[in-house]
Amino acid sequence: MSENMLSYRKSYYLYISLTLILISYFIYRSQAGIEGSNGGTPQGYILGTLATVLVVWLALLGVRKRSFQSRLGSVKAWVSAHVYLGSSLIVVASFHSAFQLGINIHSFAFLLLLLVIFSGFYGVFAYIRYPAKIVALSNGRSGEESLALLNSLKEEIVATYKELDSELQMTVSSAIERTGIAGSTLDMLLARDKSMMCLTVFGTRVDVVSNRAQQPLIDFVAKRIPRGNRATEPELLLSLLNLLTRRQQLVENLRVSLQLKARMRVWLFIHTPISVALLVALTIHVVSVFFYW
Amino acid sequence: MSQVEHFHIAVIGAGPAGLSAAGRAAWYQKIDGEADRSYVLLEGAPTIANTIVNYQKGKYVMAEPGYLDLRSDFRFSANSRESILESWQATLESNSLNIRFDSKVTEIKPEDGNFRICIQGASPITASFVVLAIGSEGNPRRLGVPGDDLPLLQYTLADASMYQNETIVVVGAGDSAIENALALSASNQVYILNRRGEFSRAKTGNLDAILKAANDEGVSLDCYYNTVVEKVQALDAAESSGKPYKIEINTGDGQKAFPIDRIIARLGSVPARDFLEGMGIEFASDNIRSNPVMNERYESSVPGLYIIGSLAGYPLIKQGMNQGHDVVSFIHGDMIAPVESKLLEKQFRLLPFALSVDQVTQLFQQRTPMLNEMNLLQFRELIIESQLLVCYQSEEVYQNETGRAASIAADSTGSSLASTRIMHAGEFIFRQGDFSSSFFTIIEGEIKLTLKQSGQQIAVLGRGQFFGESGLLSGQPRNCDAAAVGDCILLETPRRTMLKLMNSNDGVADGIDLIFRVRALQAKIAPKSAFDELTVAGFNTKILRFRAGDTIYKPGETGNCLYIVRSGAVVLSHINHENKNIVVGQFQSGSVFGEMALMGDLIRRHYAVASGLTEVIEVTQEEFSRLVRSDTSGIEKLQRDVSAKYVQQNTLDAQPEVGQAMQFFMDQGLGEATNALIIDENLCVSCDYCEKACAETHNGVSRLNRKAGDRYAKLHVPVSCRHCQQPHCMKDCPPDAIHRAASGEVFIDSTCIGCGNCESNCPYDVIRMEYEAPDKPPIWAWLLFGYGADVGEVKDFQPDVEALAKGKKAVKCDACMSIKTGPACVSVCPTGAANRITPDNYLTYLQER
Ligand SMILES: Cc1cc2nc3c(=O)[nH]c(=O)nc-3n(C[C@H](O)[C@H](O)[C@H](O)COP(=O)(O)OP(=O)(O)OC[C@H]3O[C@@H](n4cnc5c(N)ncnc54)[C@H](O)[C@@H]3O)c2cc1C
Ligand code: HEM
Ligand code: SF4
């Protein structure tokens, strides 16, 4: 299996981070007694410094990612270390605070820290799980190739329905026109399907109805097959149905892969700004501790 | 019948070379009218310099090579296409040159000591001397149907924006046809006619673009496949369509006719060679790349008929202009020394002899049999483009000479010519594993070749011998270290100069070829055999050439020879029990295959298929036995390798998915790669940072197209340079701007003239022609205030004035050779999906996935 950010160098940084946790545990336990321990003891200062250094270094990943001439090791190694050392912060920061939380700037910083870390967990999950899923959905095609396939299916469909009656033409072509795949980031994230199609009701009125997952369209065409009014119609309808089902598969796969791609991206929009907020909160925390204690 | 017009000199072709020749002829006519000084300049097109007229509008024309001075009655320095053409037109008029436009020469025949020159649409003329300067573009292949002489037909397209609201038919299926059709479709109705069922000759980028455009109803472009033109006809002005012409085509499903305004035929060109051979001009060899045979006065094998410019194999404007000037002087009996002889003098200044240029030339030619085979023209070119290496044993002399070199360098300004290099004896000339591909000739002294690891000596070579042929011919890294033994003088010739020489001189080509075979036999089969014995064996081997996909042998055949890959790559595969083709081995140049049949199993068990253009040395059973009988020192290793290969083959057989992935790599042309970017789709999160990193480290223009490229089994080969063993892109680069670094990277230097040859020669679509991107504000300005842009290439960036003036240049991946930590695309990839892999690691890479 391909080496991912967790298995990088046989999970080298996992052991580093476990060691770190162990050391902070001993520091924490070396305080006078559980009751007497808090961020203000010498041990608390040591742990606090350690946690701060870690947070600053974790945030520096954003800088490393953009320093393309950097000689400070590959981003791959940074990310693996980032993930493990970042996770260890839950423990290190907890020991530093000695589990004393309240409603104040100090606890707020801790909350932000947890948010960043948990969004990070999601990121790791997405980065490891989704790429393979996306490839499986695309069947080895590139994005452009999928769009080309979609286009050529459309042409075949048009060529087929041209020989059918106008009501059917109208419905199928409107459904193709109004197929929604991408949309806004939120739409993509929720895999929202805004596909519509026009349907003749009562012989005269044309309604625009939902065509979610292209199923209504397919059902519409399927319903027509046993009700054909020309001898050649069933055959045409059958091949139309076949094309539409293939197109449905493609459209739905595209929608899901867009959703997965959006998920792989969107968590960073939480992770990164909150980590900036965390840095600010942390600064206030440190300054207030030194000046107002 | 009126008398046939006669001229002393007829110059044919008014490109830079022909213009310069006519300019000098006019000068002679002006200064002394006594003897016959008459001349005429015949140009097939209605304007001068057709090749340059056809450059893209506004192209910045470069004056390479920088070290060469211009000698011509016409002016030329780097400038825009328009200003250069304007200046030449002005010189033409102010000197009232005797030029005839629209005078395409169709035939030149020797007749009564003169030449009879037939001109299309005019009466023939005669001339005592002919200077052929028709360039190497060849003549466009004509449509060859009734009506193809009508003015609606054109063979080039300089500026698509000149045509609006026309109906235009583009005929052809190559890149230029597609590019023209796409450009025209912006504001015209365009039909593209392809004789075949698909656009197989086109590059993938163009292919995608044309298919997309043809399917897009918003683009007024339609494709006709399997279609030929049958007839073109002028229409009456009264015709209802309002169009001036009508075209009749046959679409395979039947005839069709419609009114049109214009036809652009892009059918390739008829090579100039056919035209020349028709006149009896000899070529150096059958090789399509070879040039006409000429002496140092540019006279061809037909006395009185001279060839200059790109037709003669000199691909740059300045070279052609200098030759035009000189050739007319020669014809008039002025044996002036060419501009290049000054350069020779410079080259020779640091040699330890007090001799004149002519004496040194003579000395060189006497000492080295190979140089003796060349005429003065070839010799001069060789020396000028080569570097002299002078090695000294004594520290004192070395110090003296380096001092002298420094002072010479200090007062000669500007010249970028490869100058003489002073070295210590014993200092490495190249190291084993270096990717350099230059070729060395020993003028004086001795060279020792040794293996890097063991220090074991392979050979000592002396005066007149040469080395480095393996890097030159196979594109593989050097297979040993080389250093001078004592005082020594060497000539180091770049790959391109050497290839050109080999193409135009069979003697040189055969000599190098033989040595290559001999050394391959020595390295692979009989390391301790005497040189003479190996030479005999070398003569008895054969070189076989294969194209991509050709089968070298098949299962079931009796094997009676082994092969050494000389260039390219070979893939061994077989059909497994599931009826799937499984790759079980891959051999790059320098490796041996097929030897199993000579050592044990007599029957071939595999398909051996060439991957890319491949040359192999065939060693027969008898030759092999003879060699190993007299020298058993190599057999042990061969046997060991065979056993290892059996193990590897069976391992691969047990992992069919690896074998199939390997087949995918080979189908992608990775067999001829030295370093390829592979993306593991299991890991890629499509963050595009690889592309962004590429742009950020390369002046804002990415050389990597991540989304493009083929995929198989979650492996993705994006469009990015593979640093081919024998880079196709180098082939026709006029200023020789593409090089390979000792560490293997193929890169383009600043002398690129933007001609686009490399872009079309690279089979992997890796090279882009791009303007320089403008500088961006710092990234924090974007992060904080949204001012400027994110990291990475700015889509559709607008070049600034300076970049526009410089014009588009070729850009490609240089594997980040200037960055210590290696390719930025790889080191920035957050998940480790992007990797650059060398062929010897393909297997491990695929197995470990
Ligand atoms: C896109 C591109 C960009 C380039 N950029 C540069 C650059 O920046 N700097 C540089 O130094 N070089 C450049 N080159 C190379 C340069 O154009 C050529 O080296 C140069 O034009 C060769 O000059 P020539 O006189 O030998 O032939 P050409 O310039 O090819 O001229 C030949 C002339 O002969 C005419 N002719 C052909 N056949 C006949 C016939 N049968 N009868 C009568 N006339 C005939 C043609 O119409 C033409 O006008 C570039 C080439 C290309 C294709
Ligand atoms: C306080 C703790 C953390 C801070 C301050 C922090 C900060 C950052 C920053 C600044 C980036 C760069 C984002 C960008 O520029 O695009 C980043 C990326 C990332 N972080 Fe964190 N992080 C922390 C903890 C974690 C944890 C605990 C994990 C996982 C368990 C994690 C996983 C990641 C991942 C996977 C990336 C993406 C890398 C990439 O796409 O290039 N982070 N983090
Ligand atoms: S190796 Fe460097 S130049 Fe090549 S694609 Fe990667 S980043 Fe670009």
Ligand code: SF4
């Ligand atoms: S640019 Fe193309 S031809 Fe040149 S080395 Fe790279 S892949 Fe090979």
